[in-house]
Amino acid sequence: xxxxxxxxxxxxxxxxxxxxxxxxxxxxxxxxxxxxxxxxxxxxxxxxxxxxxxxxxxxxxxxxxxxxxxxxxxxxxxxxxxxxxxxxxxxxxxxxxxxxxxxxxxxxxxxxxxxxxxxxxxxxxxxxxxxxxxxxxxxxxxxxxxxxxxxxxxxxxxxxxxxxxxxxxxxxxxxxxxxxxxxxxxxxxxxxxxxxxxxxxxxxxxxxxxxxxxxxxxxxxxxxxxxxxxxxxxxxxxxxxxxxxxxxxxx
Amino acid sequence: xxxxxxxxxxxxxxxxxxxxxxxxxxxxxxxxxxxxxxxxxxxxxxxxxxxxxxxxxxxxxxxxxxxxxxxxxxxxxxxxxxxxxxxxxxxxxxxxxxxxxxxxxxxxxxxxxxxxxxxxxxxxxxxxxxxxxxxxxxxxxxxxxxxxxxxxxxxxxxxxxxxxxxxxxxxxxxxxxxxxxxxxxxxxxxxxxxxxxxxxxxxxxxxxxxxxxxxxxxxxxxxxxxxxxxxxxxxxxxxxxxxxxxxxxxxxxxxxxxxxxxxxxxxxxxxxxxxxxxxxxxxxxxxxxxxxxxxxxxxxxxxxxxxxxxxxxxxxxxxxxxxxxxxxxxxxxxxxxxxxxxxxxxxxxxxxxxxxxxxxxxxxxxxxxxxxxxxxxxxxxxxxxxxxxxxxxxxxxxxxxxxxxxxxxxxxxxxxxxxxxxxxxxxxxxxxxxxxxxxxxxxxxxxxxxxxxxxxxxxxxxxxxxxxxxxxxxxxxx
Numbered sequence: 001x002x003x004x005x006x007x008x009x010x011x012x013x014x015x016x017x018x019x020x021x022x023x024x025x026x027x028x029x030x031x032x033x034x035x036x037x038x039x040x041x042x043x044x045x046x047x048x049x050x051x052x053x054x055x056x057x058x059x060x061x062x063x064x065x066x067x068x069x070x071x072x073x074x075x076x077x078x079x080x081x082x083x084x085x086x087x088x089x090x091x092x093x094x095x096x097x098x099x100x101x102x103x104x105x106x107x108x109x110x111x112x113x114x115x116x117x118x119x120x121x122x123x124x125x126x127x128x129x130x131x132x133x134x135x136x137x138x139x140x141x142x143x144x145x146x147x148x149x150x151x152x153x154x155x156x157x158x159x160x161x162x163x164x165x166x167x168x169x170x171x172x173x174x175x176x177x178x179x180x181x182x183x184x185x186x187x188x189x190x191x192x193x194x195x196x197x198x199x200x201x202x203x204x205x206x207x208x209x210x211x212x213x214x215x216x217x218x219x220x221x222x223x224x225x226x227x228x229x230x231x232x233x234x235x236x237x238x239x240x241x242x243x244x245x246x247x248x249x250x251x
Numbered sequence: 252x253x254x255x256x257x258x259x260x261x262x263x264x265x266x267x268x269x270x271x272x273x274x275x276x277x278x279x280x281x282x283x284x285x286x287x288x289x290x291x292x293x294x295x296x297x298x299x300x301x302x303x304x305x306x307x308x309x310x311x312x313x314x315x316x317x318x319x320x321x322x323x324x325x326x327x328x329x330x331x332x333x334x335x336x337x338x339x340x341x342x343x344x345x346x347x348x349x350x351x352x353x354x355x356x357x358x359x360x361x362x363x364x365x366x367x368x369x370x371x372x373x374x375x376x377x378x379x380x381x382x383x384x385x386x387x388x389x390x391x392x393x394x395x396x397x398x399x400x401x402x403x404x405x406x407x408x409x410x411x412x413x414x415x416x417x418x419x420x421x422x423x424x425x426x427x428x429x430x431x432x433x434x435x436x437x438x439x440x441x442x443x444x445x446x447x448x449x450x451x452x453x454x455x456x457x458x459x460x461x462x463x464x465x466x467x468x469x470x471x472x473x474x475x476x477x478x479x480x481x482x483x484x485x486x487x488x489x490x491x492x493x494x495x496x497x498x499x500x501x502x503x504x505x506x507x508x509x510x511x512x513x514x515x516x517x518x519x520x521x522x523x524x525x526x527x528x529x530x531x532x533x534x535x536x537x538x539x540x541x542x543x544x545x546x547x548x549x550x551x552x553x554x555x556x557x558x559x560x561x562x563x564x565x566x567x568x569x570x571x572x573x574x575x576x577x578x579x580x581x582x583x584x585x586x587x588x589x590x591x592x593x594x595x596x597x598x599x600x601x602x603x604x605x606x607x608x609x610x611x612x613x614x615x616x617x618x619x620x621x622x623x624x625x626x627x628x629x630x631x632x633x634x635x636x637x638x639x640x641x642x643x644x645x646x647x648x649x650x651x652x653x654x655x656x657x658x659x660x661x662x663x664x665x666x667x668x669x670x671x672x673x674x675x676x677x678x679x680x681x682x683x684x685x686x687x688x689x690x691x692x693x694x695x696x697x698x699x700x701x702x703x704x705x706x707x708x709x710x711x712x713x714x715x716x717x718x719x720x721x722x723x724x725x726x727x728x729x
Contacts, residue, residue: 056633056724076638084635095630095728099267109634111256156634 004030008062022048024219035190037199037206040216046200055079084113088157092169094149096141103137106155127155147178167199261647275616276656278609283660287700289598291690308562311580312555333551347568350558355382355536359543360499365492370475379528382536388521395518401534402451409449417449424450425511452516456524490517606707613711621719629727642720649712657704
């Protein structure tokens with residue numbers, strides 16, 4: 001069973017008489033453990049697609065199934081449970097709560113999942129170590145760098161061991177070097193933990209790092225697979241590698 | 252979401268928004284302070300009015316006083332007046348009645364004088380008195396100087412000329428033999444034998460009301476010493492007054508020539524004593540009534556004090572008493588009680604208006620908070636919070652604020668009550684039944700105030716909480 005299965009997905013924004021189609025009959029499948037990037041220019045519907053995949057937006061036509069569950073038919077409680085157990089979100093602007101310490105930020109999803117605090121504390125500490133900011137756990141986000149903030153946000157996304165990480169422009173607010181480190185971390189997590197990573201970005205270099213690229217263009221999705229031998233882990237080196245030839249077909 | 256998790260999130264939120272939340276909580280605290288202060292004031296007024304001045308679980312039963320009844324009395328004679336022993340027994344059988352105290356008024360005039368040794372000047376007053384069965388106060392009086400009962404069986408009755416002829420504790424009393432005084436208008440005084448015999452003083456009771464009246468109205472005006480129960484007990488020997496039966500300051504008495512003095516000894520202060528008068532053991536009053544007004548008046552009770560099992564039972568008891576053909580004397584307690592109720596309702600309404608306005612302020616503050624925390628709410632939704640979780644975070648936050656405001660309000664009320672008490676006790680002159688405190692913070696008042704604080708804050712935050720729960724997570728995160 002595919003982790004994500006999309007068939008003839010259409011998304012249209014309506015504001016009064018103004019109708020703006022964003023996605024038209026899009027379809028693709030993503031299996032568990034894949035590392036994909038969704039690339040496209042601004043306004044191409046990348047974030048819209050991500051919001052649909054995360055169940056934050058459930059107004060669509062066609063079919064969108066996550067872990068075999070059609071998103072549109074789920075109740076608020078069911079969708080929250082799905083988000084809590086299956087999906088981890090990573091945002092461009094981190095969305096860390098400034099009044100909490102890094103560790104408390106990481107623990108946050110645990111509270112809503114109804115799990116014990118002690119376990120949350122332990123797991124948060126382990127994850128912060130894992131993403132390389134273990135020493136910052138008692139510090140408030142105000143006092144750490146952008147890259148460190150994103151690492152804390154990644155730890156937060158991972159605390160409930162989700163199957164799917166949805167990353168919305170995770171390097172958008174970071175400098176090239178830090179961005180490259182974060183992407184390397186995603187690769188590492190994908191490889192070591194088997195978590196499916198879906199990175200939305202307008203950074204074309206991602207197509208060298210992700211084995212699979214979903215290119216949004218003219219309300220359609222072009223599904224491209226990179227030759228595994230050409231995939232690089234390091235985004236910093238990606239710019240020196242020639243672009244990959246399309247291995248998959250357009251959806 | 253666990254309660255611990257929810258509390259953590261809420262605790263962090265309160266800490267972070269402490270300033271704006273405390274400002275909006277001040278309104279609730281002020282309302283609660285007024286609310287609990289008014290309730291405590293009404294409660295204390297009710298305690299004093301219903302407990303000390305007019306016991307609300309007690310009524311005085313009198314015969315029906317309709318014109319028809321009066322007409323019947325005039326036709327059939329005095330027997331129709333008052334209540335008989337059978338009437339008392341019938342009243343005693345009414346469900347809800349726990350205590351019945353038959354009273355007999357002194358039906359002729361008398362004056363009392365004495366007290367010079369105690370208060371510095373002789374007090375002379377027209378005597379208003381009645382009699383009650385001594386067993387009704389036996390348990391109440393602690394170690395009285397003289398037992399409150401008919402002592403005539405114990406006295407020597409030795410013929411005497413002066414007090415010194417009598418045994419210790421007795422005095423030489425004038426007595427008459429012959430028909431009742433009121434039947435002697437034209438009779439030959441020689442047919443009546445006048446003699447003196449040794450007698451024990453007649454035990455008498457005072458009411459707290461009378462003592463309070465004396466202390467606040469009478470004593471200051473005349474420069475007399477103020478009295479209290481302790482002083483009365485210490486000065487028991489000086490508390491012998493002389494009562495001249497058949498005399499009056501009001502005008503000439505028909506029985507004037509048959510006046511005689513009896514000595515009375517105050518034996519204590521009792522709630523069962525008549526308010527503005529003196530109460531004797533009923534046997535004395537019965538015999539004096541017979542001696543001065545004839546046999547029939549001595550066989551009837553003027554009223555019966557009835558005590559119900561509780562304040563709640565009193566209205567049923569009153570109804571049953573009326574159905575049994577008796578009347579209830581002056582329902583001052585009822586009137587005072589309803590006045591206190593009305594006053595209480597008005598004061599409570601004022602405080603409720605204050606709390607309601609404060610509730611709207613809470614709504615405003617929480618709407619602002621929802622706006623301020625838009626992104627955070629979006630994040631919560633993204634990391635697995637349900638709408639109910641979001642709503643509960645805000646409602647629990649409001650509940651905590653309400654509780655804190657309630658505690659603050661109660662503290663404010665308590666401190667204000669101390670200030671008011673100090674002011675009222677030092678600045679306002681003494682008046683009857685002036686209490687030591689004007690506020691009674693009963694546990695139920697504290698519980699109600701806290702409950703109201705929480706409810707009004709939570710209700711105030713309800714709409715903002717719903718709005719937060721319904722926020723579109725996509726827009727919230729933008």
